[in-house]
Amino acid sequence: MQVKLGFVPASLAIPDGDHPGLLRAGPRGAAPYAREVVEHHLCPATDSDQDGSVEPDLLEAGFATVDLSEHGALQHALARVREAGHIVDDDAVAIRGLLEGAVLRCADGRALTVLYLAGEGFIMRKAGPNGMAVVGPRTGGMNGHGPATSVHADQDVYGTPLTQLMDGRAPTLFRHDSPDGANHDAGLMLVNLWIPLQQITQPLVLADGRSLDRRRHQLRYGLATESFLEREEDMAINDIWTFLHDPAQRWFLRSDMDHRRAYVFNTLSTAHGACALPGEDLAEHLYRSLEAAEAAVTSGDGAALREAGSAGRPTPAADIPPALAEAISTMAALAEEARQNPASVVGPRAEAWLAASRAARRQVVRMSLELRLVVSLDR
Numbered sequence: 001m002q003v004k005l006g007f008v009p010a011s012l013a014i015p016d017g018d019h020p021g022l023l024r025a026g027p028r029g030a031a032p033y034a035r036e037v038v039e040h041h042l043c044p045a046t047d048s049d050q051d052g053s054v055e056p057d058l059l060e061a062g063f064a065t066v067d068l069s070e071h072g073a074l075q076h077a078l079a080r081v082r083e084a085g086h087i088v089d090d091d092a093v094a095i096r097g098l099l100e101g102a103v104l105r106c107a108d109g110r111a112l113t114v115l116y117l118a119g120e121g122f123i124m125r126k127a128g129p130n131g132m133a134v135v136g137p138r139t140g141g142m143n144g145h146g147p148a149t150s151v152h153a154d155q156d157v158y159g160t161p162l163t164q165l166m167d168g169r170a171p172t173l174f175r176h177d178s179p180d181g182a183n184h185d186a187g188l189m190l191v192n193l194w195i196p197l198q199q200i201t202q203p204l205v206l207a208d209g210r211s212l213d214r215r216r217h218q219l220r221y222g223l224a225t226e227s228f229l230e231r232e233e234d235m236a237i238n239d240i241w242t243f244l245h246d247p248a249q250r251w252f253l254r255s256d257m258d259h260r261r262a263y264v265f266n267t268l269s270t271a272h273g274a275c276a277l278p279g280e281d282l283a284e285h286l287y288r289s290l291e292a293a294e295a296a297v298t299s300g301d302g303a304a305l306r307e308a309g310s311a312g313r314p315t316p317a318a319d320i321p322p323a324l325a326e327a328i329s330t331m332a333a334l335a336e337e338a339r340q341n342p343a344s345v346v347g348p349r350a351e352a353w354l355a356a357s358r359a360a361r362r363q364v365v366r367m368s369l370e371l372r373l374v375v376s377l378d379r
Helices: 072-084 089-099 280-299 302-308 322-340 342-346 350-363
Strands: 002-007 013-015 023-025 039-047 063-067 103-106 111-117 123-127 176-178 181-183 188-199 204-207 218-224 237-243 251-253 261-266 272-274 366-377
Touching: 002 251, 072 089, 072 188, 072 366, 089 111, 089 366, 111 188, 188 204, 204 261, 280 302, 280 322, 280 342, 280 350, 302 322, 302 342, 322 342, 322 350, 342 350
Parallel strands: 023 218, 039 251
Antiparallel strands: 002 039, 013 023, 063 103, 063 261, 103 111, 111 366, 123 366, 176 181, 188 261, 188 366, 204 251, 204 272, 218 237
């Protein structure tokens, strides 16, 4: 399937003076969660939910799917967060405690033992269909974070803050692939655990590391963290990676996930970002139409209700994933009911219709949790 992915524009790649022969993103380069200075490309991606013939290997590709369904108490905690739509301190403490020392079983057959959970970086993200913003412009601790708008990797093993925190030993302790070095022998990995509470839009897309030309397409970038992390001044700039697009890159995703499965991926090396699936433009249109219709129903305005349902809509894509297609069908039926029977929807059907519309819109909002772990490779 073809998905829409954001990358740093090639025009912003400049020589890295501190690392001759390599590149970095220039001072006008945007952070991977900004909406400015992003270059979008349609990229072919394998949907592992529809084509399970290839199961990526954590060590070879840089990421793998993890089965969380066997962790019963963790599932209960994640379900609470999903229902609430935000995470609170008590649930964060519970989830951390349940993961500490846990053995995570990957679909590639590998087992990982959680040795350490980082004190920072536990956050919840929300994303509307087609990248539509559903959170405010400011984050609120663990909550209020939007999706990644461009492809990136979260940490440079040779940079800040790992250099300060580990006295420069990170490259020898952790497995990584970087433009200027690699370690394929270490038994430890610094990984992200990405847990989708619900996800049929804006899935996480991950690159097979073997398809990346790291010296030509992986760019160092200094990410300012003052707005979302509390750090000492010498660690306020987080050294991460951004990436240029190349047709040879191979991308993987799962189009329908919840908290029974998660992704684990190499924090130091794995290129990833949120993408727009085929059909997300239609889902966004219906989301906005229903939102306007709900306001009309709440105020008892039948004329506004008819207007909300009368706007044209994008032509449906041919290869919409099944879960998203079903959600679109549900929203379309509610919008059509409001258009065809405004008097009923504003009147006796108001309460039931409003509940169904809000539930349908909520279904297409991606909610996910992220944590950073140190794990040992048990096989």
